[in-house]
Amino acid sequence: MRIYKARCRITLRFSFIFCLIIFIFTSTLSTSCTRSSASVIIAGSTSVQPFAEVLAEEYMILHPGITIDVQGGGSAAGIMATQSGTTNIGMSSRVLAGNETTLWSVEIARDGLAIVINPDNPVNNLTLQQVRDIYSGKVTNWSGLGGNKAQIHVFTREDGSGTRSSFESLVMGKTEIMARAMVQDSNGAVRQLVGDDPYAIGFISLGLVDKTVKAVELDGVIPSREHVIDGSYNLSRPFLFLSLKEPTGLSKDFIDFTLSEKGKQILNDQGLITVGFNQ
């Protein structure tokens, strides 16, 4: 019995050491593996991220052995990472400003910003001024806008989000979004809540509008791909790829792929608007 126990202890000890060795071995192996292959790091806007991921997948199928690593972080982080050189390609979902304009950038697609309300809401059309008044807290009831007599439930995105900063610059201008606006941290969450709440209003990417929500006409213009392309619907923002200098090598090859007909096709299929692409 005692021998059995001792043996047990020894096996236990050995298995522990064995596990440790395996752990160390695999972790060194995995780090050395990722270093050895050719790779491009793309980081930035979480609005662009899902599209970049699809592009990267397609690219990696066409070019086996090359790793494209797509990371989020937000437009601001993407721009900073590009400036500091920690990423090969940066992603931004807003226009560059100030000293950021020294970066090399290319617009891979445009994305419309849709003001969405619940499908049951009788309101169909809002003016830009009305949207601004709703978000600044000047207008708090749907009755003045042609809807039912009910409080407006205002949804916005969190501070730092590219979608929010686009909304701020395109709609709000100098006015601030009121503090009482409810904050959600993704397009999907805003869409879900607006689809549930008959008195809600929110803003999401035009490509993500589906049957659960209604995109309102803005100053009488229906938000659609055509109207974004011809410029009559002016709530749109560019999706940019950034680079510290004129890209070369793998980065250039990936950006060329993105701008090719095949790349545009992919972005279009995913709901984005690419200029010069005929469906």
Next chain:
Amino acid sequence: MRKFGERIPQSLFFIMALSALSALALITIFIFVEGVPLIAKVGFFNFIFGMKWAPTLGQYGIFPMIVGTVLVTLGAIILGVPVALCCSIFLAEFAPRKLSNLVRPAIQLLAGIPSVVFGFWGLIFIVPAIRNYLGGPGLSILAGSIILAIMILPTIISISEVSLLSLPPLLKEGAFALGATHWQTIRSVLVPAAKSGILASIILGIGRAVGETMAVIMVLGNAVALPSSILDPARTLTTNIGIEMGYASGDHQKALFATGIVLLVIIMILNSMAQYAIRRK
């Protein structure tokens, strides 16, 4: 050889214990190093009592979030503690063995449900219910309180049950011998005797409620404004970090760490209160 065999596990366990401690120390130091400069820059009073949170404009006031945290937690305590206490007394005193063997694992299971599941459930069931029957946007302090009340049940139930069960049987026997009924015994002997453990369980429950993030993000609405009713949305300290960390950089990120400092201090105070309550026995 034998001595050697004794010493290895001893030192191994010591190193493991140290690593847990040093993780705590590392995290604490990191949070303070990142957060304190921002509090110093903004000013302690402006940070704690500031009403406006707009990091992109350089405004860092977390008072509405402190109020939000307190209100949501208070709501959870009001809704959850009576239920939890009744449940623990039932389990310790009234429940037949078979039933308590069924209820106890069920409560343990409740503790094991991931918070994101609670949040999702709240978003799909509780939020629309509040919107339809009570008005407002549904995303509200009330919704957060209901979710948190359910989430703190297992903590409070299991600790108070243990403290009731660990009372010396003498107490109960003595009370019975004096002719007290079962309910009288519970009310005036057992519960007062287990008071410190019950208090500790409630404080730990509060700590859990204050620290919960994911479930609350989904049902609270996250607006940074002082709420005027329990049907208004609010933001807590934890959700402030959770919702904004994705894009935060520079001072904004430091402000989130500073929020973490405030949270850490609150949790530290609550935990030492719980320790004190337990030791006062």
